[in-house]
Amino acid sequence: MTVVQDDLALMSAIAAGDPSALRDLYDRHAGQVLALCLRILRDRAEAEEALGDVFLELWEKADRFRETRGAPLSYLMTVARSRAIDRLRRRQRTGTFVDSHPSLETVAPAAQAAADAGPYLDMAASEQKAKIRRALAGLSAAERRAVELSFFDGLSHGEIAKTLQEPLGTVKSRIRQGLLRLRDALGDEYGRMETA
């Protein structure tokens, strides 16, 4: 059984009210969800709170997954990104200090993550990770930075332009180009994953 099919079976069991299925899904993907929350929030304690919120939401509203497309992991990541960005914006509204925006390469150093990863990291995941990183590496540094600030930091185009001190039009163009390059590099993998 593939990772996606295992996840689909777990999602069905969660929807049916089986808490052990939620625990199994957590054991599979909590490390990846926490990495994303940490990347966005840059605060370990708050990222773990967000992690708990994401899986609790999955438990309480598992039916929603039926209304989405794609693999459960993709859905989980979409929910995690949304919840983490909600927390980030709430924090910004209350004036809490926010660190400068780190890049993908500077968060969760690989050596520490490899030591921590344990059951979360298997060979298939490594290959997938390498493929996504290659796709990101295919972007120019400016495109990658703009996409990261948009996707991982939830900044508006105007906020990104201010952060990077670039004209708004330039920022928009870089985000568009960057996303389309990612789509072209990864679309066959995820958008057409059923095609051999």
Add this chain to the structure above:
Amino acid sequence: MSCETRRDLLMLYVAEALDPAEREAIRAHLATGCPRCAGALAEAEATLGHLPLALDPVAPRPEARAALMRRVTAAPRTARSTAPASRSAAATWAGAWVRPALAAAAAVLVTVAALTIPGQRARQALLARLDAQDREIVRLREAVHDAAETVRVLRSPAVRIVALSGTQSQPQATARIFWDQSRRTWHFYAADLRQPGPGRTYQLWFITPAQEKISAGTFDVDPQGEAALEVAIPPGLEAVAVAAAAVTDEPAGGSPQPTGSIHLAGSVARPSS
């Protein structure tokens, strides 16, 4: 705007990187149930949904899991409906489409009742309008049913997507099969196909790993080069035994075995067990 252009915009739509006007235009087009753009939307969501996997995982503290499971035990769960979620979505769609038509028809009836118009011609004109409204309601009901079915298929987790590419004879052509495993049906949508020529038709084939070709039916292409076909997977043919799908052109009425050129082809990934 073409659907190919929209495919680019859909990536930005999912990333929430569109201007409000562009976003609304895309939202409105998606609401029409365009299968091609629904497929592109799924592609964009899947691509962006996997982007965070570039990050190295970070193991949470064991206490985090224990805390979650305590919250899970304490959390109230809303009653689970046995009806698929897509059915409620379909109902919403139906409401959005049919209600205005019904309201319009009702308004005409009220008008008829309220007015005391002398003369046969006026009454006939109103009755003709009512007939037209009735026909429009029937047309809208059918459109809603089709659109709701498309939405149901696209949203079901039991649906897998198989892409078919144009071969050398028609490299511009594309098709997707939405494989509904729970209902054992294929929903086939093709675009940019040329007309098959006088006396010819297109035919879709299931192909088994042993290269056995089994007809899945014939179909016509509309003037825009688009086609749709819903196919029940034949009894006795296990879904897992389908290795590929292809479209050939055949004499009108179809053939027991493929005889014409192959115009679309794609492999079907075999589900692991």
